[in-house]
Amino acid sequence: MPFNTKQTPLFEGRNSSPKYDFLNAVEMLPKIDWNFKDFNTQYLSHTFHSYPARFIPQIPLTFIKLFTEERETILDPFCGCGTTLVEAFLNNRNSVGNDFNPLAALITKVKTTLIDDAQFRYFNRKLAVLKRYLVLDSDSWRVNERTNNLPNRKVSAVFSRKVISKLEAIREALLEVKEEGQEDLFDFGRVALSSTVWSLVENGGGRGGGRGSGIEVDDLFLRKVKFMEKEVSKMATLVPGPEVRVICGDARKLNLQSGSVDLIVTSPPYVNALDYYRIHMYNMLWLGMDFDLFRKHEIGGHSHFISNRFRLLSEYLGDMLRSMIEMNRVLKKGKLCVIVVGNSSVEYELIESHKFFAEMGEKRGIGFTPLKTIFRKIDKTRKYTSADVGKIDDEYVVVMRKVKDSEVAAGDDDFISEVVSGQMTRFREQIKKVQGTSIRGRSGRKPTKERLLKNIDKITAAIETIPEDIKIK
Ligand SMILES: C[S@@+](CC[C@H](N)C(=O)[O-])C[C@H]1O[C@@H](n2cnc3c(N)ncnc32)[C@H](O)[C@@H]1O
Structure with a gap:
C-alpha cells in the first residue's frame, strides 16, 4: 500500500500502478502547483535531523508517483538527509542514496531503516x-x-x-x-x-x-x-520496507551499475554557498567521522580560490558536468533525471545554475534532452540562507530525459575542460554587457562600477586556469 501525504488532487485515489504513460505524465507537469504552499513537509522520519538546503518532500514525491512503479529504483546522488529516499521508501520504491558527507549517509540510512x-x-x-x-x-x-x-x-x-x-x-x-x-x-x-x-x-x-x-x-x-x-x-x-542502499561516496564517480536506475531526483550543492563540512564539523567530530576527507571532495565549497572566486565557478561546473555524465551512465534509457537548484552568486554576479545544467545536458555526446525547467517559489518559512548568497526565494526544477548513453566518460578531463571553457566564455560575454547582476533592491553595501568591471578580468584569468581547476583533487 503506497503511503498518502497531503497531495494535490492529481494524486487522490491513485492506486499503486501508474495512471499515466510517459507522455501524459510529462503533460501533467505544468498543471501542478509547484509552490506547495502550506503543505506539511515535516512528517515521519523527515523530522529526525536538521539539514541545510534540503528540498521539500513533495518534489521527489511528485516525480516518483508520476514516473515510476512500485519496486522500481530511484537514485539521489547528492542525497543529503535523504528526502528523496524517504519518499521512495514510503511509496514502496527501491532506492539508492549517495553523499560524500558521512553524516548525510548515516541520517539517510536511519530514516529508511525499520526497527522492530x-x-x-x-x-x-x-x-x-x-x-x-x-x-x-x-x-x-x-x-x-x-x-x-x-x-x-x-x-x-x-x-x-x-x-x-x-x-x-x-x-x-x-x-x-x-x-x-x-x-x-x-x-x-x-x-x-x-x-x-x-x-x-x-x-x-x-x-x-x-x-x-x-x-x-x-x-x-x-x-x-x-x-x-x-x-x-x-x-x-x-510500508513493507522496500530495498534501500546508501553509499558514502563521490557523485562524480558513482559506485553503481550502468543502466540500473529508473528515476533520479536530486538537488546538488550550490556554488559558493554552503560548506557542509564546516556546518557539520561538531556532529562529525562527535561521531568520530573523518570530515577532512569530505572537505577535500566537497562540491561547491568556498574555502579556497579566495583571490579569484570565479575559479570556484569553473571548478563547480566541471564537477557538475562529471556528475551529470555519471547520472546518465547509471540511468536506464528513456528515464528522467530531475535536478533541483536555486540561483547563486559570485562577486555580485548572478549564477543561474539551472541554465548551465540544461545546457550541459544537451552538450554533444552527453545523452540527455532537456524537457522542461519548472520555476517554483520557496515558501517564506523555508528559505535557504548563506552569507555569500543571501536568501534564496525561488528554485528551478530541471527535467531531462536520457535519450542515449553518454559518449564521454566522467574522467575525461579534456572534454570537461572544453565544455567549461565554452560556458565560462559565454558567461563573460554576458557580464561584459551588464555587471552586478545579483545585486537586489536598494539596501546593503554596493560595489563601485570599477570594482564590478574588474570581474571581467577575473573571469578571463579563471578561464586560463580551467584545465588545472577542473581536475579532481
Ligand atoms: C543541497 S544538499 C542535498 C539536500 C537533499 N536534497 C535533502 O533534501 O536533504 C547537497 C548535498 O551534496 C553533498 N555533496 C557535496 N559534494 C559531494 C560529492 N562530491 N559527492 C556526493 N555528494 C556531495 C553535500 O554533502 C550535501 O548533502
Missing part, C-alpha cells in the same frame, strides 16, 4: 541504565577522563565539561549496543546523538553563560530517541 518492537525493547533497557547513571551526582561522571579522551580536542572549546561528559556517556552506551551486534540501533542512536549535538550548538553549546547551558543533555537525547521510535513504528505499519 523487540529491538526497541532491548534499546530502552540499555537507555534506562544510562538514565540512572546520568542522574547521579556529576562527581561520578569521570569528567576529566572523558574530556581528555575525546576523539578530537576541538570540541572542548565549544561545549562545557559537564555537557561533554554527558555526551560521552551516551556515546559509550551506544558503543556497547554496537558491540552487542545491534548495528541498526547503534546508527539510530547516533542520529539521535547528532541531533542533540546540533541543538546544543544552535543554543550556545552548553558553555557557561551560553544559552545551551540550561539544557539537560540527557533529557534532550532521550526525548529525541522516544520521538524517533514512535515515527519508525508508525512507518513500519505503512
Whole structure:
C-alpha cells in the first residue's frame, strides 16, 4: 500500500500502478502547483535531523508517483538527509542514496531503516541504565577522563565539561549496543546523538553563560530517541520496507551499475554557498567521522580560490558536468533525471545554475534532452540562507530525459575542460554587457562600477586556469 501525504488532487485515489504513460505524465507537469504552499513537509522520519538546503518532500514525491512503479529504483546522488529516499521508501520504491558527507549517509540510512518492537525493547533497557547513571551526582561522571579522551580536542572549546561528559556517556552506551551486534540501533542512536549535538550548538553549546547551558543533555537525547521510535513504528505499519542502499561516496564517480536506475531526483550543492563540512564539523567530530576527507571532495565549497572566486565557478561546473555524465551512465534509457537548484552568486554576479545544467545536458555526446525547467517559489518559512548568497526565494526544477548513453566518460578531463571553457566564455560575454547582476533592491553595501568591471578580468584569468581547476583533487 503506497503511503498518502497531503497531495494535490492529481494524486487522490491513485492506486499503486501508474495512471499515466510517459507522455501524459510529462503533460501533467505544468498543471501542478509547484509552490506547495502550506503543505506539511515535516512528517515521519523527515523530522529526525536538521539539514541545510534540503528540498521539500513533495518534489521527489511528485516525480516518483508520476514516473515510476512500485519496486522500481530511484537514485539521489547528492542525497543529503535523504528526502528523496524517504519518499521512495514510503511509496514502496527501491532506492539508492549517495553523499560524500558521512553524516548525510548515516541520517539517510536511519530514516529508511525499520526497527522492530523487540529491538526497541532491548534499546530502552540499555537507555534506562544510562538514565540512572546520568542522574547521579556529576562527581561520578569521570569528567576529566572523558574530556581528555575525546576523539578530537576541538570540541572542548565549544561545549562545557559537564555537557561533554554527558555526551560521552551516551556515546559509550551506544558503543556497547554496537558491540552487542545491534548495528541498526547503534546508527539510530547516533542520529539521535547528532541531533542533540546540533541543538546544543544552535543554543550556545552548553558553555557557561551560553544559552545551551540550561539544557539537560540527557533529557534532550532521550526525548529525541522516544520521538524517533514512535515515527519508525508508525512507518513500519505503512510500508513493507522496500530495498534501500546508501553509499558514502563521490557523485562524480558513482559506485553503481550502468543502466540500473529508473528515476533520479536530486538537488546538488550550490556554488559558493554552503560548506557542509564546516556546518557539520561538531556532529562529525562527535561521531568520530573523518570530515577532512569530505572537505577535500566537497562540491561547491568556498574555502579556497579566495583571490579569484570565479575559479570556484569553473571548478563547480566541471564537477557538475562529471556528475551529470555519471547520472546518465547509471540511468536506464528513456528515464528522467530531475535536478533541483536555486540561483547563486559570485562577486555580485548572478549564477543561474539551472541554465548551465540544461545546457550541459544537451552538450554533444552527453545523452540527455532537456524537457522542461519548472520555476517554483520557496515558501517564506523555508528559505535557504548563506552569507555569500543571501536568501534564496525561488528554485528551478530541471527535467531531462536520457535519450542515449553518454559518449564521454566522467574522467575525461579534456572534454570537461572544453565544455567549461565554452560556458565560462559565454558567461563573460554576458557580464561584459551588464555587471552586478545579483545585486537586489536598494539596501546593503554596493560595489563601485570599477570594482564590478574588474570581474571581467577575473573571469578571463579563471578561464586560463580551467584545465588545472577542473581536475579532481
Ligand atoms: C543541497 S544538499 C542535498 C539536500 C537533499 N536534497 C535533502 O533534501 O536533504 C547537497 C548535498 O551534496 C553533498 N555533496 C557535496 N559534494 C559531494 C560529492 N562530491 N559527492 C556526493 N555528494 C556531495 C553535500 O554533502 C550535501 O548533502
